[in-house]
Amino acid sequence: MNIHNPNSLDAIDKATLVHPYTDLHAHDDKGPHIIERAEGIRLYDSDGRAFIDGVAGLWCTALGFGEDRLVKVAAEAMKNLSFSHVFSHRSHPAAIELADRLTKLAPDSISRAFFVNSGSEAVDAAIQIVWNYNNALGRPEKKKIIGRDRGYHGVTVAAGSLTALPYKQDDFDLPVNDRFLRVTCPHHYRYAEAGESEVEFSARLAQEVEDLILAEGADKIAAFIGEPIMAAGGVMPPPEGYWVAVAEVCRRHDVLVICDEVVNGFGRTGNWWGSETVGIQPDMMTVAKQLSSAYLPIGATMMSEEIYSVIAKHSPKNGVFGIGMTYGGHPVCCAVALETLKIYEDRDILGHVQAMTPHFQKRLKALGEHPLVGQARGEGLIGAVELVADKETREQFPPAMKAAPTLYNHVAEHGVLCRPLPGDAMGICPPMIVTESEIDEIFDAIEKGLDSAHTALTAS
Ligand SMILES: Cc1ncc(COP(=O)(O)O)c(C=O)c1O
CATH class of the missing domain: 3.40.640.10 (Type I PLP-dependent aspartate aminotransferase-like (Major domain))
Structure with a gap:
């Protein structure tokens, strides 16, 4: 993608599209992350990168993408x-x-x-x-x-x-x-x-x-x-x-x-x-x-x-x-x-959610051991980690450090898109058709993202 080309999607987006729930000022520099297509529980962006949709779009793509x-x-x-x-x-x-x-x-x-x-x-x-x-x-x-x-x-x-x-x-x-x-x-x-x-x-x-x-x-x-x-x-x-x-x-x-x-x-x-x-x-x-x-x-x-x-x-x-x-x-x-x-x-989706829940919750709760995570919590196939600067006192990072968006970026590097939330939480809520091995992919990526985000947040 040529971001200097005024006819590129990136340039046209910045020039014309008002984005909801976005730092509109930062968008001028940062530009859009353009998702071009999706299949199953995966999204593909305009640079050809694949991501697991770790928060089901906005908590909504229950059956994933491309359901005939x-x-x-x-x-x-x-x-x-x-x-x-x-x-x-x-x-x-x-x-x-x-x-x-x-x-x-x-x-x-x-x-x-x-x-x-x-x-x-x-x-x-x-x-x-x-x-x-x-x-x-x-x-x-x-x-x-x-x-x-x-x-x-x-x-x-x-x-x-x-x-x-x-x-x-x-x-x-x-x-x-x-x-x-x-x-x-x-x-x-x-x-x-x-x-x-x-x-x-x-x-x-x-x-x-x-x-x-x-x-x-x-x-x-x-x-x-x-x-x-x-x-x-x-x-x-x-x-x-x-x-x-x-x-x-x-x-x-x-x-x-x-x-x-x-x-x-x-x-x-x-x-x-x-x-x-x-x-x-x-x-x-x-x-x-x-x-x-x-x-x-x-x-x-x-x-x-x-x-x-x-x-x-x-x-x-x-x-x-x-x-x-x-x-x-x-x-x-x-x-x-x-x-x-x-x-x-x-397809007994409810039965599937109930069958996947123990593994999802086990991997989620294990994140609670990470030095960056104050609490890992959830129910069924929805959960979050709450980030803290100090596990003992539960003190949070200064808001300017944008701890949850930092974690989001680090997890994205490993191929999973989650969602930064208020209170320095990051939400995890995959499409309900997610399989056990895909749950592992999601949490493996989050673990790696937590490690590198921890290094970045504690270094600064
Ligand atoms: C609990 C709840 N209620 C209402 C809404 C608003 O829904 P919409 O974004 O479709 O207007 C949302 C959106 O995330 C929500 O989470």
Whole structure:
């Protein structure tokens, strides 16, 4: 690739493309890493280098790349009905069949699906539905939503108001108003008090939720939202008993529980749903990403029959239930998502995740011995290492040293792309079709990357 050629992809990218979640200033020098094609779980860049996709794209490419069944279904669906909407009583078979399959797969508490195009939209619609639900019930004050520090729920103005990470909120004037509250991140390694057990930490955090509800007034708090296992904020499985205790507090105060399953859903944590893994039944849940194995954009806001019946009864007041995106329930996306779910079942992807989990977790936990790693943690086929400058004190590297991006670069040298995350964590989340020998390739590369990153970080 000739980077001085103004017609090169590199030069055109720098001149025209605005990159999300990128240091735009550094991009002028650094330029793009251009991925040209992919197959199985491997990506190939414009310099002909191959990489294992160690974080499944953005936690989404469950079935890897080049899955013929999905390509075929997409082409057929596009030819048959390239577009039809589901507004104003209109419908089409793919949306109907997908809603049916998805609600059957969902926890027993969930019975309805509203289609959107992304995880952010799924969360945004969940927030609007919660507000609409409380208006319908004549509780106009019951609107506040509790999220957690380091929770990730997307980027729209409302979903971004719940994404409690500085890079999303600072200088974007979020949260947009006082309806979005925050409680402590349930990450025992970093936020527990000295000597506090996981169970004690969970009880303290559940009490914090209850105290907040009481301080604000239960008549003001509408919902609690969280990822069953936090992902983009640093991959943090909750401490023992956390979700059961928090859900119990919410029930007691008539606060809805929303599980954001955008990363956890469809087998990632070793069960179909993260909510199952943490032992609760949500009132609402949001899904996207692995719903279509990332072959096309689609998500859904899912809800209980109770919530649906309230908003349905209320909808004549304004003539319609007033949320809907042109492409929500797009027939081609629905057909691909439906086929994705069929593949998960035909190939027993859940059984495969469960079979691969012990080896993945064994190799992951072994990284905890490395001098650079404070904690190695995970659940199912998702995990992270948290980097520290000092294992004893758990002190982190100064932010300017960019420890996690440094590790990312060193691991990439060995042919695996992972993802640097907040809190100096690096996420590992391969496509769910990963084999045992590919898991070894991934962790062999991470071990080598840790060694050279350790040398680089401690030398400077
Ligand atoms: C838990 C969770 N919710 C919502 C989102 C937003 O999804 P999207 O990027 O598709 O808008 C993400 C994205 O990573 C996520 O991890």
